[in-house]
Amino acid sequence: MGAHLMPSGEVAPISTSRGAGLGGTPHLFAYPNKDSEAEVIQFGSADTGAQGLCAHVAELADKAIKEKGSFTLVLSGGSLFKALTPLVGQQGVDFSKWHVLFVDERNVPHSSADSNYKGAYDTFLGKVPIPKEQIYAIAEGLPVEAAATEYAGQMLRMDPIVLPRNASGLPVLDLILLGIGPDGHVASLFPNHKELAVKDSWVLSVNNSPKPPPERITMSLPVINAAKAIDVVAFGAGKAEVVQRILEVQSLPGALPAQLVRPEEGKLRWLLDAESSSRLSIMQWQDSKAFPRSS
Numbered sequence: 001m002g003a004h005l006m007p008s009g010e011v012a013p014i015s016t017s018r019g020a021g022l023g024g025t026p027h028l029f030a031y032p033n034k035d036s037e038a039e040v041i042q043f044g045s046a047d048t049g050a051q052g053l054c055a056h057v058a059e060l061a062d063k064a065i066k067e068k069g070s071f072t073l074v075l076s077g078g079s080l081f082k083a084l085t086p087l088v089g090q091q092g093v094d095f096s097k098w099h100v101l102f103v104d105e106r107n108v109p110h111s112s113a114d115s116n117y118k119g120a121y122d123t124f125l126g127k128v129p130i131p132k133e134q135i136y137a138i139a140e141g142l143p144v145e146a147a148a149t150e151y152a153g154q155m156l157r158m159d160p161i162v163l164p165r166n167a168s169g170l171p172v173l174d175l176i177l178l179g180i181g182p183d184g185h186v187a188s189l190f191p192n193h194k195e196l197a198v199k200d201s202w203v204l205s206v207n208n209s210p211k212p213p214p215e216r217i218t219m220s221l222p223v224i225n226a227a228k229a230i231d232v233v234a235f236g237a238g239k240a241e242v243v244q245r246i247l248e249v250q251s252l253p254g255a256l257p258a259q260l261v262r263p264e265e266g267k268l269r270w271l272l273d274a275e276s277s278s279r280l281s282i283m284q285w286q287d288s289k290a291f292p293r294s295s
């Protein structure tokens, strides 16, 4: 990603779709790229973005369930959970076939205010009929290295029809939802940290996270990039600067971990709202005479 996603003057909207099956009024762009593609979908507000996100999650769930009888959804922490609340009470979604994992988790008890599991459960997971045994939480009370190994073990023990492997033996998750931090981190993969280079483990321990709490577990980049689909979700003015840096500025390798999210076979989408996309030049081009809106 980065600069090669934005070759100057080569980015043009391929379509503007009202709804696009995602709800709200997204504008859909494609970024030509030698080795990967991303779609940036701009919503009017965080609320319409949340509706669009949930429509997309439900659509991919439906597709996965038709194909293999189950859907694996992977969550990160932070503001994402609130964006998932439109799924609560949604008709026509077969939650009984969902399996929910965490792309990263803090090494704290499930009852802790810092727990992603608690945040997800209180906001969304506890309000939809996903069987509890299909929610894969971090084991409590282990040293962080053991917690990472144990979580990888939970993944390894999953039915291979639910969680198939690719040709490299990596798990192929159906959809990973990633938030981004102001420093460009995704999951618990922080700028210039050694975990970015790890290729031989599914789940890593982190004991010096710059964002508290310091002890976390995180899926590795190869596992993230083996997913069928990744949605990077960033709403609000607080994300505008980092979104612009990630999508439009070439950084040194590892300086912006979000630039290393490039699914090998899967589809990468960025879901933004008017505020978080306000600094992107493509959005300005889209409104300019040089790049008129298509209908």
Ligand SMILES: O=C(O)[C@H](O)[C@@H](O)[C@H](O)[C@H](O)COP(=O)(O)O
Pocket (backbone or CB within 6 Å): 076, 077, 078, 079, 080, 104, 105, 106, 116, 178, 179, 180, 181, 182, 185, 186, 187, 188, 211
């Ligand atoms: O454990 C964590 O710290 C989160 O998983 C983290 O990676 C989060 O997703 C981003 O920092 C975005 O968080 P916000 O959406 O709350 O800004």
